[in-house]
Amino acid sequence: MKKIFPLFFLLFGLLNLTAQNVVSNKATSPMFPECKNLNEAESAHCFNIHVHDFVYRNFQVPEDLKTSNYKGTIMVLFEVTAEGTFKIIYIDANEERLSKETTRVFGQLPKIEPATYNGIPTYSKYSIKIDVPLKSAAELAKEIEEARLADARNYVKNADKELSEYDNVTYHKFNNPKFQSSLGVPFSHSYYAHFDAAMNQLGTNNHTAVKPYSYAEVSPYFDFRKENDALKKDKKGWWGRKLFNENLIEIQGDGYWFAFNPIIDLQLGKSSPSELKYTYLNTRGIQFQGGLGRQVTFSTTIFETQGRFADYYNRYAESIRPYGPDSDLGDPAVIPGVGIAKRFKKDAYDMSMAEAYITYSPSKIFTFQAGYGRNFIGDGYRSLITTDGVSPYPFFKINTSFWKIKYTNTYMFLKDIRSEVIGEKTYATKYMANHYLSWNATKRLNIGLFESVIWANTNGRGFDMSFFNPIVFYRSVEFASSARTGNALLGATFKYKFNNQLNWYGQFLLDEFSLAEVKKSNQSWKNKYGYQLGVKYFNAFNVENLLLQLEYNHVRPYVYSHSDPLTNYGHANQNVGHQWGGNFREMILVARYHKGRYFADAKFTYGVRGLDFNTAADSFNYGSNIYRNYNEQRPYDIKVVIGQGNKTTVMIADMQAGYLVNPQTNLKLFGSLIYRNFDPSQETLSTFKESTTWFSLGLRCDIFNWYYDY
Secondary structure, eight states: OOHHHHHHHHTTOOTTTSSSSOOTTTTTTTGGGTTTTTHHHHHHHHHHHHHHHHHHOOOHHHHHHHHHHHEEEEEEEEEEEEOOOEEEEEEESSSSSHHHHHHHHHSSSEEEEEEEEETTTEEEEEEEEEEEEOOOHHHHHHHHHHHHHHHHHHHHHHHTOOOOOTTTOOOOOOOOOOGGOOBOOOOOHHHHHTHHHHHOOOOOOOSSSSSSSHHHHTTTSHHHHHHHHHHHEEEEEEEHHHHTOOSOOOOETTEEEEEEEEEEEEEEEEEEEEESOOEEEEEEEEEEEEEEEEEEEEEEEEEEEEEEEEEEHHHHHHHHHHOTOOOOSOOSSEETTEEEEEETTTTTEEEEEEEEOOOOOOOEEEEEEEEOOOEEEESSSOOOOOOOOOEEEEEEEEEEEEETEEEEEEEEEEEEOOOOGGGGBBBBBEEEEEEEEEEEOOOSEEEEEEEEEEEEEEEOOOOOGGOOOSOOOOOHHHHHHHHSSSSEEEEEEEEESSSSSSSEEEEEEEEEEEEEEEETTOOOOOOOEEEEEEEEEETGGGOTTTTEEEEEEEEOTTTTTOSGGGGGEEEEEESSSSSTTEEEEEEEEEEEEEEEOOOOOOOEEEEEEOOOOOOOOOOOOOOOTTTTTTTSSSOSSOOOOOSEEEEEEEEEEEEEEEEEEEEETTEEEEEEEEEOOOOOOOOOOOOOOOOEEEEEEEEOOOOOOOOOOO
């Protein structure tokens, strides 16, 4: 402990009371009444003397330690709060009695004038060394004066010497600089509802489809700092501030800032019917964020989780396991949106996840980001063209914004984890490049154009630089490079602001198209497309912060699949588009409300899916599983309709309500209730009628979306 304690002090940038104080014309030291009308250097010296003198006059060493000639040192880390009260943060002493006596003495220190920065009261931290036996006030004054004179002599001696970079290190009061930075706003549908209305006002020349947003994109329309200040609780103590208002560690200096926080997701629940006694999540993690200058920001988050879920979710996770659902070679499951999971005990999973990125913004026009995470394109709850409901992946993104245009290029490095493509115990690598052009055609209408191409590492092809050009037309390049090993998709989006309360939005995805078959009106399998239509009603019925949303998604069979499943629209056995794959239609109704720190969300989903039977009598590919070759075992070429195969209705009601504990990490205390009814037309071994009720209580940092609606 003796060796660790000085390092502890150094990490917090604290100055010993007997050391020279850094003088700033912007800052003043805490002040005893006797220290008024002194300059800053004299005032700091006076503060030191008074603290030492008070400790000497009031500290009582136990008699047995006095008689035994005990010698020791007590190191104390303390704070003078913005209200002028003394507060001990840490004590290091060999004797517990000395620690208690130190606490008693500091509890008797009078309230004084606090330190100030730019005239505003602020807290300040110090350390003090208490020697036992105690030194008299005269001895302490002599030591402090000698130290002060030595510092003065050194100052005169080095008056002409230029200060080093270390000498010029300064710290400022942390004022949440991320709110104006290019750091990403953690993508949570519930959190984004706080500023969705502000981002969609008439006459705002912004672009809302590409997510996550950066704080710099949102701040012109929504005042994060004002919102954060309004939520602050009146907490004076260190623990209260850190729990309810602040980052655990926050540092801000000239041209840089850092914030460090623990991340948790602790849930306990019960699903029925189920043989499991309970469901749970036990997630621990850390998040480190910061900014260097005005151009560079970064964030890294690491999670470690053990958990088990409701039966239906466990079965789905195991059905998309690595090496394929019928293989015993791989890990037991893939947790959607998280990643590959190992077995934990007999009936749970152990999974880890990391997300990180660094962003470089050389100007208002260009932003470059290298990361490991997820992306989302769209204005709805779902996205047909790029969703965040998949496991994280490496990516490189370029955003170009000017005039009424935002142009986004994303290059992604994906994996195929099926047994058919495993080589030398290594998952197959595939690549995706897409670009999305968002154009504010009028003050009300936004139009977006999307194009994507997927290719595999065939013949050592690697990342084909033919697709790196950010303005090339991918379909032409894909055909020239190798039409047999690539897969291109086209898409379009729109958003129309009817007024400040009503926004219409939609998407259209074209996977394959045959004009000849369209003219025949025969519902050919070749016409693979999907579309989305939705509406958002902000401050619904003039109730502030009430958001209502209605959305319809329609995806035909075989969309997202390919003649070679390696080049489908998938990653790690999950769909990069809509999570349900192909062959479905879905209606979603969402309601979100918040007031102060309280919130409530409700979501109702009703859908029809056409699943495969996967039985000995019927092994046809009906177009829902994107990891099946659409040229093999296709039952029909014409009259292909949504719901063909094992027609299944899905109804999910999802309600959640709770309390925001800490806005810095979006830490929420909540209760959740999910009801799911799954009703196939024909029951099979893996697809059968089931009604599930799943109730959970939890404490969670809501910094990414969990999707349980499968």
